[in-house]
Amino acid sequence: MTVTQQPVTAEELLRLSGDGKRRELVRGEVRSMTPAGNIHGRIAMNVSTPLDRYGREHGLGTVYAAETGFKVSSNPDTVRAPDVAFVRREHVEEIGEVEGYWPGAPDLVVEVVSPNDSYTGLEEKVADWLRAGARMVVVIEPRGRTVSVRRSRTEIQVLTEADHLDGGDVVPGWSLSMAEVFR
Numbered sequence: 001m002t003v004t005q006q007p008v009t010a011e012e013l014l015r016l017s018g019d020g021k022r023r024e025l026v027r028g029e030v031r032s033m034t035p036a037g038n039i040h041g042r043i044a045m046n047v048s049t050p051l052d053r054y055g056r057e058h059g060l061g062t063v064y065a066a067e068t069g070f071k072v073s074s075n076p077d078t079v080r081a082p083d084v085a086f087v088r089r090e091h092v093e094e095i096g097e098v099e100g101y102w103p104g105a106p107d108l109v110v111e112v113v114s115p116n117d118s119y120t121g122l123e124e125k126v127a128d129w130l131r132a133g134a135r136m137v138v139v140i141e142p143r144g145r146t147v148s149v150r151r152s153r154t155e156i157q158v159l160t161e162a163d164h165l166d167g168g169d170v171v172p173g174w175s176l177s178m179a180e181v182f183r
Contacts, residue, residue: 028076072132084110105132
């Protein structure tokens with residue numbers, strides 16, 4: 001006899017979150033996540049702090065801390081948690097205060113690659129973000145000290161420490177030195 005497990009919903013995942021474990025929900029399947037290490041956490045803060053400061057000063061939107069859940073698809077549900085997220089002011093105002101997971105993708109997603117991340121898993125996550133409407137996905141690779149900026153599955157820009165990340169039309173006027181990100 002084969003037993004099939006029913007897909008978990010975003011609401012069920014939210015009820016699990018009180019136990020302190022880090023999880024994402026991918027097409028109804030709960031996936032555990034290992035806590036971030038030192039380098040990962042430092043790099044995420046090196047991006048989120050200046051982004052938050054700039055976004056607040058210019059009234060552009062809201063930055064969300066690592067592990068904030070975004071429900072990017074339904075039936076079966078997918079809830080992803082980026083390392084840094086930015087939602088433009090007009091989207092925050094349109095949706096308002098939300099209990100539970102934010103409905104949809106942030107406008108800007110930053111993912112810092114951890115040593116235990118698989119290439120396939122990372123590409124799946126980037127595809128989920130883009131499919132859900134993220135306008136810019138930034139993937140930071142600490143080992144190679146490179147950054148890829150993705151606006152679609154085919155539009156990819158690779159930056160090095162000598163470059164600056166430009167917020168473009170997602171975070172107008174914001175720029176960040178890649179050397180500062182890796183510092």
